[in-house]
Amino acid sequence: MGRKSMGLPDGVEARGEAVRIRFTWNGQRRSEPTPHKPTAKGLASAGSLCARVKEMIKLGVMTDDMYAQMFPNSNYNLDRKTPTFGEFSQTWLNSRDIVKETRDNYLAILNGVWMPALSSRRIDDITSADIRKIVASIEWDSPGIRRNAMDKLSSVLATAVMDGHMSRNPCKSMPRAKLPKRQVDPFExxxxxxxxxxxxxxxxxxxxxxxxxxxxxxxxxxxxxxxxxxxxxxxxxxxxxxxxxxxxxxxxxxxxxxxxxxxxxxxxxxxxxxxxxxxxxxxxxxxxxxxxxxxxxxxxxxxxxxxxxxxxxxxxxxxxxxxxxxxxxxxxxxxxxxxxxxxxxxxxxxxxxxxxxxxxxxxxxxxxxxxxxxxx
Missing domain, CATH: 1.10.443.10 (Intergrase catalytic core)
Known part of the structure; x- marks a missing residue:
């Protein structure tokens, strides 16, 4: 039985509880997931999305970044796609020439503090306001731990700036916390x-x-x-x-x-x-x-x-x-x-x-x- 007889809109297919749309872009057949359910309303919405995608491709206005925004869960590797914070942080960490203990410390900070809020965000979309909200939402054990976490984030974003993914480091507008210096206490x-x-x-x-x-x-x-x-x-x-x-x-x-x-x-x-x-x-x-x-x-x-x-x-x-x-x-x-x-x-x-x-x-x-x- 064909798609038409099943009542599916053109370019739409249902797989279990998931709905995908099919189209051709840059000479390749693509099949991308949608957030819709295989209900009458969900299938109709998926059909509208598919028609909109095909129209954008026809008009030549579909770009790599737009494609990434419309299909964030796509397996398609966009050559010029701006990485997410999670992707870039992993690349940054892998490139560091550091000992295992230091690497484990960096990983713990990134996973414990920044990944929950930023992992899926495009790195160039992160703003100073976003960082301030995250910092304010955390009950820090000490000022030193807070500063250490901020330093690691700033290092990641500074590298993203050097690599051309960002125009500026949003951490730069946030003053580095001052810590009381541990007093030197020698013996006589x-x-x-x-x-x-x-x-x-x-x-x-x-x-x-x-x-x-x-x-x-x-x-x-x-x-x-x-x-x-x-x-x-x-x-x-x-x-x-x-x-x-x-x-x-x-x-x-x-x-x-x-x-x-x-x-x-x-x-x-x-x-x-x-x-x-x-x-x-x-x-x-x-x-x-x-x-x-x-x-x-x-x-x-x-x-x-x-x-x-x-x-x-x-x-x-x-x-x-x-x-x-x-x-x-x-x-x-x-x-x-x-x-x-x-x-x-x-x-x-x-x-x-x-x-x-x-x-x-x-x-x-x-x-x-x-x-x-x-x-x-």
């Missing part, structure tokens, strides 16, 4: 010495490696993840330096460091002493410098392990609780108080000089305050 030199001595005295057996670990942290300023990832092959006791080229992130070795720039850190006598202690405790074939495990391929995966011994020492000595990361700040401030060259300190820490000056301005000033006052 005397406190650092007491912590190290207490650990060497209290820890026995293989756990004494943690005393050497913190002596090394206090007197090199290396990041905790960099110290835990340090291998014997990167230690030169003769040249008094170590090569910093990897870190541990969430228990996994990552073959890069935070600033993505490898560096050599020069070792003072105290750092060399820590290396000597670690060397005396190292088992045959040990790969990593600071580890309690025997054999190759073992590292301290979590900072909770070192934290346990560190906090126990602070409690034992009655020293105010601070983070392990403050060992790094302690090294930086000790160097500054000793009037060492700022460029040298910045290189040791893996900072830019500008970052060093902004982070430790208080201690830089304090080294010269009394000298300046004496000029009066």
């Amino acid at each position: 030199r005397d406190e650092a010495e007491r912590i190290i001595a207490s650990m060497y005295e209290a820890l026995i057996g293989r756990t004494q490696i943690y005393a050497a670990y913190f002596e090394f942290c206090f007197f090199t300023g290396m990041r905790p993840g960099e110290v835990r990832a340090l291998k014997w092959s990167e230690v030169s006791e003769e040249k008094k330096r170590v090569h910093v080229c990897r870190q541990i992130v969430k228990g996994q070795l990552v073959e890069r460091i935070k600033t993505k720039t490898v560096r050599d850190v020069l070792l003072n006598d105290r750092a060399l002493h820590a290396i000597e202690v670690a060397r005396s405790m190292a088992s045959d074939g040990a790969e990593f410098v600071f580890t309690t495990a025997k054999g190759p391929g073992s590292w301290i995966a979590s900072d909770s392990t070192t934290k346990k011994y560190f906090m126990a020492s602070l409690v034992r000595l009655g020293i105010r609780r601070r983070r392990q990361y403050d060992c790094r700040h302690t090294y930086a401030t000790m160097c500054l108080m000793a009037n060492m060259n700022t460029a040298f300190i910045a290189n040791q820490l893996g900072h830019s000089v500008q970052m060093l000056l902004s982070t430790y301005a208080k201690w830089i000033n304090s080294t010269s305050d009394w000298a300046e006052l004496s000029k009066l």
Whole structure:
């Protein structure tokens, strides 16, 4: 039985609960889904849509973008179709040269914050007002999380602008949230010495490696993840330096460091002493410098392990609780108080000089305050 005898309008076909329309465009037969149901009213509407499409094609006014708007669920790949936010975000993410942990973080932000509202939107249709509405509708856990989400969205849209899909980045009209900067809270030199001595005295057996670990942290300023990832092959006791080229992130070795720039850190006598202690405790074939495990391929995966011994020492000595990361700040401030060259300190820490000056301005000033006052 033909279509006419079934009462279907020309170019309309019903497939189960779906209704499609058929026509020829650019020399190809097309069959596209419609939002209509196979009822009398739905079939009539589909027939009207089909007639309108054929008339637009006949008049030569059907464009790629118009086709995409009329048939958003089409399988037809338009050569010049403007991508949706979801499509472009996936392309953007795939093109990034980043480690798995960073990729997972980006993906979680995109899927958790922006995809629910923007995934099917053409990327050039997204406006600043749209973004403001989304931001206002979310109960953010902290200003930092909100800013991080905005930064990722801005990166995606900035790339879309460079690729010619958008004329401007709608995030540019939205000011970047300012966050209170975490205060640097270093230990006094005397406190650092007491912590190290207490650990060497209290820890026995293989756990004494943690005393050497913190002596090394206090007197090199290396990041905790960099110290835990340090291998014997990167230690030169003769040249008094170590090569910093990897870190541990969430228990996994990552073959890069935070600033993505490898560096050599020069070792003072105290750092060399820590290396000597670690060397005396190292088992045959040990790969990593600071580890309690025997054999190759073992590292301290979590900072909770070192934290346990560190906090126990602070409690034992009655020293105010601070983070392990403050060992790094302690090294930086000790160097500054000793009037060492700022460029040298910045290189040791893996900072830019500008970052060093902004982070430790208080201690830089304090080294010269009394000298300046004496000029009066």
